[in-house]
Amino acid sequence: MGRSLHKLTAIQAAKLNKPGRHSDGGGLYLSIDESGRRRWVFMYTRAGRRVELGLGGRRDLSLADARTEAANFRAMLAAGADPKVERARDDKVQTFGACADAYVEAMQPSWRNAKHAAQWKMTLTKYAAPIRERPVNDITTQDILDVLQPLWTRTPETAERLRGRIENVLDAAKAKGLRTGENPARWRGHLNQLLPKRQRLKRGHHAALPYDLMPEFMANLRTRSAVAARALEFLILTGARSGEVLGATWDEFDLQKEIWTVPAARMKAGREHRVPLSSRAMKIIAERLEAGSVGHVFTGATSASPLSSMAMAMLLRRMKTDITVHGFRSTFRDWASETTGFSHEVCEMALAHTIANKAEAAYRRGDLFDKRRKLMEAWAGYCSAGAKQKVVALLRA
Known part of the structure; x- marks a missing residue:
């Protein structure tokens, strides 16, 4: 059999495209089906029956590696063993x-x-x-x-x-x-x-409400009594993500200190996030407390289940607006940057964003909590202003 081994060269194996089995010798074949799929197979006869074992795709398994696999199978045959049985018995063959x-x-x-x-x-x-x-x-x-x-x-x-x-x-x-x-x-x-590159969404693709329209939007939102309306208002006032609000449970709230602590497991960045609650945010929590103090704060059809992940989006649709739930974070950030004197770091921490500068992040140990409380009170005040009144928060961190 020695002289009949290694019939193919690596170049030939790469260029062959005719459907069928192309022998490399010693039971090793490059199999090409009608669709052009190419794979290495080992063929042998056992008890008068022709047996085919797949070794792997030609693109993924080199000619040299395929020959090594085939040599192992020939050794099994020489020892009187059945390669198919041995491979099935081998605990290394897993699905x-x-x-x-x-x-x-x-x-x-x-x-x-x-x-x-x-x-x-x-x-x-x-x-x-x-x-x-x-x-x-x-x-x-x-x-x-x-x-x-x-x-x-x-x-x-x-x-x-x-x-x-x-x-x-x-x-x-x-x-x-x-x-x-x-x-x-x-x-x-x-x-x-082999596959087209996926088109990435550009930053800012979440449709956001211009901040000068927020007081009017908030006045409209507060006319609605649904749980989704209170959840959305709470989301806006805290600058939180929808998953953080919908997953909020009562054990995350310290009502005496007016703090909502979102555990690391529920945060995008994987770090615990303390949220200072404004007076209006606390009023929403107090109203929800009357409905029950166990489980989720914003409940769905039953008190045991959280509000649906689509509830706030559907509410916005009923309000006939094309803005997105996530877009309110952009609204808050634009307002904070353009109308207040709060620092970049305070605004970013209010949104639970990570600090891009690694050196700065290493030296900053606190979470600027007291300054963030002032920021969120200013934001709540702005949101609560009359529809035609423009509020400029001049508070400085």
């Missing part, structure tokens, strides 16, 4: 699904919260379903494309997150010795040559 589940289990302690882990598990279960039962060492570039292409233009953000998560799972599998060759889910220098 992608098993590897994905193991990865989520291993990494979960390092993630911010259970919701983050649930998102990983959902994407790697629902969207990666076509490859979950495939041996992890058989996953090819075409397999990845088959999973990503239906989502790539329809829901690009989901598709990109899925790609990154699959890449991590396959990297972990390789680190465990469960697969060889290049990672078929890698973007740079690989999938970026």
